[in-house]
Amino acid sequence: MGKLVIFSAPSGSGKTTIVRELLKRYDCFEFSISATSRQPRGQEQNGVDYYFMSNDEFKARVARDEFVEWEEVYAGTCYGTLKSEMERIWAKGNTIFFDVDVMGGINLKQLFGEDACSVFIMPPSVEELERRLRGRGTDAEEVIQKRIAKAEFELSKAPEFDHVVINDVLEDAVNEVSAIISQFLK
Numbered sequence: 001m002g003k004l005v006i007f008s009a010p011s012g013s014g015k016t017t018i019v020r021e022l023l024k025r026y027d028c029f030e031f032s033i034s035a036t037s038r039q040p041r042g043q044e045q046n047g048v049d050y051y052f053m054s055n056d057e058f059k060a061r062v063a064r065d066e067f068v069e070w071e072e073v074y075a076g077t078c079y080g081t082l083k084s085e086m087e088r089i090w091a092k093g094n095t096i097f098f099d100v101d102v103m104g105g106i107n108l109k110q111l112f113g114e115d116a117c118s119v120f121i122m123p124p125s126v127e128e129l130e131r132r133l134r135g136r137g138t139d140a141e142e143v144i145q146k147r148i149a150k151a152e153f154e155l156s157k158a159p160e161f162d163h164v165v166i167n168d169v170l171e172d173a174v175n176e177v178s179a180i181i182s183q184f185l186k
Contacts, residue, residue: 002089004096004112005029005181006161008105009121010151012133014167018121019099021174022181030094032085035061035070037078041138051082069107074146079104095185102154105161117184119177120161124168126151 009015023029035051037058046052053061058078062070070080079101089096098108102120109118123129129151133144158164163180167173 001112001115002093002095003185004032004086004098004108004116005184006098006100006105006108006116006118007121007177008100008102008118008154008161009167010102010123010129010154011147012129012136012151013121013123014132014170014173015121016099017170018167018174018177019097021170022178023097025178028093028095029097030089030092032081032089032096032098034098034100035067035078035080035082037076051085069104069111071101071103071107073101073103074150081108102157106157109161117181118161118163119180120158120164121173122155122158122164122166123151124166126155 007015007019019031023031033047033049033051035053035058037053037055040046040049040052044050055076055078061067066082066084067080068083068086070078072078081098081100081104086096098105100108105118109116126148130144130148133139133147139147165173165176
């Protein structure tokens with residue numbers, strides 16, 4: 001078993017952008033592609049952004065114990081980490097980067113303990129979070145409202161993470177996370 005770094009945040013906080021920036025900087029990190037039962041958004045591709053599957057296929061894989069962790073994040077929409085994905089990355093000798101929902105992040109940290117570093121990406125404010133979600137142009141108003149409501153709960157979970165980084169200025173947040181990870185891997 002190798003090391004892993006867990007990134008969690010309310011939707012729209014910028015965690016995926018931060019993860020992508022860090023992956024450009026370091027060859028030893030590899031992104032763990034999550035599985036989901038939701039439909040692709042925009043230009044998302046199966047096996048690149050997520051492993052997209054039907055809700056029935058997702059539940060069948062849960063029943064076969066193929067997930068390290070999984071969660072029904074929104075009614076009828078599941079996300080999870082396939083055991084095979086972790087094994088694939090560790091077989092290469094890489095450190096796994098997770099970009100997961102808040103409860104998934106807490107679950108992974110509990111499972112992997114000291115072999116995991118958990119980082120909560122905090123938006124500067126709920127108003128800024130809403131602005132970012134609207135700026136994506138990918139979600140319907142109803143979805144945006146659900147995400148904002150869920151964010152309030154997720155923000156209350158920040159203290160359960162090893163580190164909290166406020167993503168106000170992207171470059172500063174990336175540099176702060178980079179320093180955290182460097183210290184963790186020493």
